[in-house]
Amino acid sequence: MKLFPIRGGVHPEYRKEQTSEKAIVAMPMPRLLYIPLQQHVGAPAEVLVAGGDLVKKGQMIARSQGTISASQHAPTSGRIVSVTDVAAPHPSGLPQTTIIIEPDGKDEWADLPEPVADPFAADLQVIRDRVAQAGVVGLGGAVFPAAVKLNLGTQYKIEILLINGAECEPYITCDDRVMREYADEVIDGARIVARVMGAPRVVVGIELNKPQAIEIMTKAAAPFAEVEVVGVPALYPMGYAHELILAITGRETPAGKRTAEVGVVAYNVATVRAVHQAVRFGRPLISRVVTVSGGAIREPKNVLTPIGARVADLIEFCGGFSAPPARLVNGGPMMGEPLPSLEVPVVKGTAGILALTAEETNTQAASPCIRCGSCVTICPAGLSPVEMAAFIRKDNLEAAARLGVMDCVSCGSCSWVCPSHIPLVHYFNYAKGALNKQERERRKNERVKILAEVRVIRVEKAAEAKRAAMAARKPATAATPAADAPPGNAGQANTSSTAEEKTNA
Amino acid sequence: MNIVTTSGPFTHTSNTVQKTMITVLLALIPATAFDFYLFGWPAILLFTVTVGSCVAVEAACLALAGQPIKAVLGDYSAVLTGWLMAMSLPPWAPWWIGVLAAVFAIALAKHAFGGIGQNVFNPAMVGRTVMLVSFPVVMTAWVMPHPMFSSGAPGLADAIAITFGGHMPDTMSAASALGHIKTELSRGIPVTQSMAQVPDLMDMALGYRAGSLGETSAILILAGGLFMMAKRIISWHIPLSVMGGLFLMAALFHAVDPARFTSGTFHLMSGATFLGAFFIATDYVTSPVSKKGQLIFGLGCGVLIWLIRTFAGYPEGMAFAVLLMNGLAPIIDQYTRPRLFGRNRKGEPLPLVKEKP
Numbered sequence: 001m002k003l004f005p006i007r008g009g010v011h012p013e014y015r016k017e018q019t020s021e022k023a024i025v026a027m028p029m030p031r032l033l034y035i036p037l038q039q040h041v042g043a044p045a046e047v048l049v050a051g052g053d054l055v056k057k058g059q060m061i062a063r064s065q066g067t068i069s070a071s072q073h074a075p076t077s078g079r080i081v082s083v084t085d086v087a088a089p090h091p092s093g094l095p096q097t098t099i100i101i102e103p104d105g106k107d108e109w110a111d112l113p114e115p116v117a118d119p120f121a122a123d124l125q126v127i128r129d130r131v132a133q134a135g136v137v138g139l140g141g142a143v144f145p146a147a148v149k150l151n152l153g154t155q156y157k158i159e160i161l162l163i164n165g166a167e168c169e170p171y172i173t174c175d176d177r178v179m180r181e182y183a184d185e186v187i188d189g190a191r192i193v194a195r196v197m198g199a200p201r202v203v204v205g206i207e208l209n210k211p212q213a214i215e216i217m218t219k220a221a222a223p224f225a226e227v228e229v230v231g232v233p234a235l236y237p238m239g240y241a242h243e244l245i246l247a248i249t250g251r252e253t254p255a256g257k258r259t260a261e262v263g264v265v266a267y268n269v270a271t272v273r274a275v276h277q278a279v280r281f282g283r284p285l286i287s288r289v290v291t292v293s294g295g296a297i298r299e300p301k302n303v304l305t306p307i308g309a310r311v312a313d314l315i316e317f318c319g320g321f322s323a324p325p326a327r328l329v330n331g332g333p334m335m336g337e338p339l340p341s342l343e344v345p346v347v348k349g350t351a352g353i354l355a356l357t358a359e360e361t362n363t364q365a366a367s368p369c370i371r372c373g374s375c376v377t378i379c380p381a382g383l384s385p386v387e388m389a390a391f392i393r394k395d396n397l398e399a400a401a402r403l404g405v406m407d408c409v410s411c412g413s414c415s416w417v418c419p420s421h422i423p424l425v426h427y428f429n430y431a432k433g434a435l436n437k438q439e440r441e442r443r444k445n446e447r448v449k450i451l452a453e454v455r456v457i458r459v460e461k462a463a464e465a466k467r468a469a470m471a472a473r474k475p476a477t478a479a480t481p482a483a484d485a486p487p488g489n490a491g492q493a494n495t496s497s498t499a500e501e502k503t504n505a
Numbered sequence: 506m507n508i509v510t511t512s513g514p515f516t517h518t519s520n521t522v523q524k525t526m527i528t529v530l531l532a533l534i535p536a537t538a539f540d541f542y543l544f545g546w547p548a549i550l551l552f553t554v555t556v557g558s559c560v561a562v563e564a565a566c567l568a569l570a571g572q573p574i575k576a577v578l579g580d581y582s583a584v585l586t587g588w589l590m591a592m593s594l595p596p597w598a599p600w601w602i603g604v605l606a607a608v609f610a611i612a613l614a615k616h617a618f619g620g621i622g623q624n625v626f627n628p629a630m631v632g633r634t635v636m637l638v639s640f641p642v643v644m645t646a647w648v649m650p651h652p653m654f655s656s657g658a659p660g661l662a663d664a665i666a667i668t669f670g671g672h673m674p675d676t677m678s679a680a681s682a683l684g685h686i687k688t689e690l691s692r693g694i695p696v697t698q699s700m701a702q703v704p705d706l707m708d709m710a711l712g713y714r715a716g717s718l719g720e721t722s723a724i725l726i727l728a729g730g731l732f733m734m735a736k737r738i739i740s741w742h743i744p745l746s747v748m749g750g751l752f753l754m755a756a757l758f759h760a761v762d763p764a765r766f767t768s769g770t771f772h773l774m775s776g777a778t779f780l781g782a783f784f785i786a787t788d789y790v791t792s793p794v795s796k797k798g799q800l801i802f803g804l805g806c807g808v809l810i811w812l813i814r815t816f817a818g819y820p821e822g823m824a825f826a827v828l829l830m831n832g833l834a835p836i837i838d839q840y841t842r843p844r845l846f847g848r849n850r851k852g853e854p855l856p857l858v859k860e861k862p
Contacts, residue, residue: 007843007846010518012514012516012518013516091512170516242846242847252846252847252855253847254847254848254854254855254856254857255845255846255847255848255854255855256847256854257847257854257857261857262857327511327515329513329515333513333514333515333516334513334514334515334516335513335514336513336515337512337513338511338512338513338515354515356515356516360515360516361515361516361517362516362517362518362519363511363517364517364521367522367580368620368621368622368623369622370522370525370582370621370622370789370790371622371789371790371792371794372525372789372794373789373793373794373795373796373799376794376795376843377795377796379843380846381845381846382843382844382845382846382848383843383845384794384795384838384842384843386794387794387838387842403842404845404848404852407845407846407847407848412513412514415513415514415517416514416516416517416518417518417520418518419518419520419521419522419524419525420521420522420622421517421521423511423512425512425513425514426512429512
C-alpha cells in the first residue's frame with residue numbers, strides 16, 4: 001500500500017526491547033482497589049454503591065451520566081470499603097472521588113449481560129448500548145468514551161476505520177503484546193466497530209519496528225477482505241491519529257475539525273479488543289495491559305492490571321526498583337506525565353508506568369537557543385517552536401497565538417530534539433493554558449455584558465410600562481422627568497452590581 | 506522517595522550545543538591541517554593567536570556580563586568563531602590582525618548583541634570584514650603556498666618574525682586567482698587571456714594556490730562539509746543553494762560574454778566558495794530556521810557573491826554576501842514559516858474536500 005509522507009517527526013531511542021518479548025502476565029489481586037469516578041473525558045460517573053456493600057466482579061459500581069461519560073465496574077468481587085477522596089493519577093495529585101474495594105479473593109463474576117450472539121446481524125443500537133454499558137474508553141491515551149465515538153457513524157460518512165497500532169511512544173509495548181497475543185480479538189472488535197460506524201474498510205496501522213505484530217495481525221486479518229494491515233515508518237509521533245491518517249490515507253484533517261469529517265475514525269487496538277469483550281462476552285472494561293518498564297524497574301513486564309491497583313503494587317509485582325528512579329512517568333516518556341506519588345491507582349488510560357534512571361532521561365540545564373532550526377524541521381504540526389518560545393518567554397501570548405501555538409499537539413518532539421535542552425513544549429502547554437483561560441474570561445465577560453444590556457432593556461421596558469399605566473390613570477398630571485429618575489438610576493445601579501457579581505462568580 | 510514532577514518529555518536526544526560545535530571543529534581539521542602544511546609556521550602562529558584571542562575576549566565579555574565563564578566557554582562557540590576567522594585571514598598576516606579581528610567578532614558582533622544565539626551577523630565574518638575594510642593592504646597580502654619542510658619554507662624563527670615582527674618578505678607576495686583576474690580586467694585584459702596565468706582547476710581544487718587558509722583546499726573543505734551532513738549538523742539546503750546561485754549567475758553571464766565574465770566552475774573553485782557555502786553561511790544563529798528560508802538565504806548569498814566579485818571593488822565577496830543575507834535572515838524567517846497542519850498558507854483551516862468515490 002502506498003503511504004503518504006507525514007510532516008516532521010523524530011526518532012527517539014525506542015528501548016522497547018525491555019518488554020517487547022515479555023508475554024502479558026496478570027498481577028495478583030492487590031489488597032485494595034481504588035476506582036476513581038472519572039477515568040475518562042467528560043462527566044464523572046454517578047456512584048451506585050456505598051461503604052459496606054458487597055459487589056461481584058464486573059458489577060457496575062458507578063453509572064455514566066450526561067452525554068459524554070463512562071461507567072465504572074468492580075474489577076473483582078469484594079466489599080466496598082468507602083467512597084472517598086483519593087489522590088488522582090495526575091501531576092497535581094489533587095484528590096478525586098474514588099470507590100475503594102477490598103477484594104474477597106473469590107473473584108466471583110456478577111450476572112453479565114447476555115452476549116450478543118451475532119454482532120454482524122444484531123441491531124446497531126444493541127451493540128452501542130453494550131459498549132456503553134461496558135464502560136469502554138479509548139485506551140490509547142485519549143480516554144474518550146468509545147460508545148460516544150461509535151455515534152460518529154450516524155453523523156458522518158465514515159469510509160475507513162483506522163485501527164491504531166502504531167504505538168510510537170518509546171518503552172511502551174502493551175499494544176504490541178495485545179496484537180501479538182490477541183490478534184483475532186482485535187480484528188473481531190475492529191470489524192464490529194466498522195459495522196456500527198458503517199465503515200466499508202478497516203486499516204490497521206502498525207509501526208515497522210513491530211514486525212511480529214504486523215505478521216500475526218496480517219494473518220488474523222487474512223480471512224476478511226475488508227481488513228488490511230499496513231506497516232508504517234517508525235517515526236514519532238506516528239501514533240497521533242491525525243498523522244497516522246495522513247500517512248495511510250493522505251487526508252489532512254483541517255484544523256478544528258474531526259477526523260470523521262474526512263471520512264476516517266481511529267480506534268486504538270486495545271480499545272477494539274475491549275469492544276470485542278463487551279459485545280461477545282458482555283464483559284466490562286475492568287483491567288488493562290500496562291507496560292511497566294524503565295532502567296530503574298527490576299523486572300520490566302507487560303502486566304494485565306486490574307483497574308484501581310495502586311502503582312506501588314504494580315511496581316512491587318515487577319520486582320520493585322533496582323535503582324533509585326530519577327523520574328516516575330505515567331505513560332510514555334514523550335507525552336506521559338510525572339506521577340505525583342506511588343499511591344495513585346492505575347486507571348483505564350494508563351498505558352505505561354516508567355521508572356527512568358538519570359541516564360535515560362538525559363535531563364540537562366537549558367542553555368541559550370542557537371537557532372539550529374531542528375524544532376522547525378521536526379514539528380509535526382508545522383509550527384516554528386523557536387519563535388513561539390521567544391514570544392512566550394516575554395509573555396507575549398498573543399504573538400504566540402498568531403504563530404499557531406493553539407495548534408500545538410504537545411507531542412514533545414521539539415523539547416526532545418533541542419540541543420540546548422530548552423523545555424519548548426512546556427512553554428507551549430503553559431501558553432495554551434493561559435490563552436484558554438483568557439478565552440474563558442473573555443466569553444464570560446461577553447455573557448455578563450449581554451446580561452447587563454438585557455437587564456437595562458428590561459428595566460427600561462418596565463419603567464415605560466409603569467409610565468404608560470400612570471399616564472393612563474392620571475391623564476391630567478403628566479409624568480415629570482424628576483419622577484422618572486429614581487427607577488432609571490436604580491436600574492443602572494442594579495445592572496452594574498449584577499455585572500460585578502457575575503465577574504466575581 | 507524523592508519524586509520529581511517536572512514536565513515531559515522524559516527522554517532526550519543525546520545532542521547538545523557542545524557536541525554540535527565539536528563536530529564542526531572536527532570537520533574543519535583535515536582542511537586546516539593541510540593548510541598548515543601548505544603555509545607553514547606563520548599560518549600556525551596566526552591561527553593560534555586568533556583562536557586564543559577569541560577565547561580570551563569571550564571570557565572577558567562573560568566576566569563583564571557576570572555570566573559563568575567556564576560553562577559558557579565549554580560550548581566551544583568562541584573556538585569555532587576564531588577557527589573560521591583564522592581560516593579567512595591571509596595566512597602570513599601579522600598577529601594584531603588576529604587580535605583585533607577577535608575583538609570585533611566576539612565583543613562587538615556577538616556579545617554586544619547578547620551572546621550566543623543572539624547575534625544578527627556572523628561574528629567571524631564581521632571580524633574579517635572589519636579588518637579587510639580597515640587594513641586593505643595587509644588583508645590582501647597573499648603568499649603562494651610554501652609547504653612545510655620544503656626549501657624556502659620559513660622555519661619557526663622566520664615565522665615568529667613574520668607573524669610577530671611584521672617582516673613580510675616582499676618577494677613572496679602573490680595575488681589570489683580572483684584578485685588577479687580582477688586586476689587584469691581593470692587593465693583591459695580580457696578574462697580569456699588572464700585565465701592562462703591562474704592555477705588550473707585541479708590545483709585550485711587541491712589547494713596549491715595563493716589565498717587565505719580556508720580558501721585553498723576545496724576538496725578537503727567539501728569532505729568536511731559532507732561529514733557534517735552525514736552527522737546531520739547541516740543539511741544540503743544552504744551549501745547547495747549558495748553554490749547553485751553563484752554557479753548559475755556565473756555560467757549564464759559567461760555564456761553571454763566569456764571575455765568579460767569568468768566561468769561558473771572557476772567561481773565555484775575560487776576564493777572562499779566552499780568554506781563559505783559549507784561552514785560560514787550554514788551558521789545556525791545567523792541563517793533562517795526553515796528549510797525553505799535556507800534555500801532563499803543560500804541563493805541570495807550565491808547571487809550576491811557573484812555580483813560583488815564581478816562588479817564591486819573587492820575581488821572576493823563571500824564575507825560581504827553572507828553579512829548582507831544575515832541581515833535579511835529574520836525577515837526571510839518571517840515569510841517562510843512552514844504551513845500549519847490542517848491549515849492553508851494564510852492560517853485558515855483547510856476546506857473539507859469531498860473525496861472522489
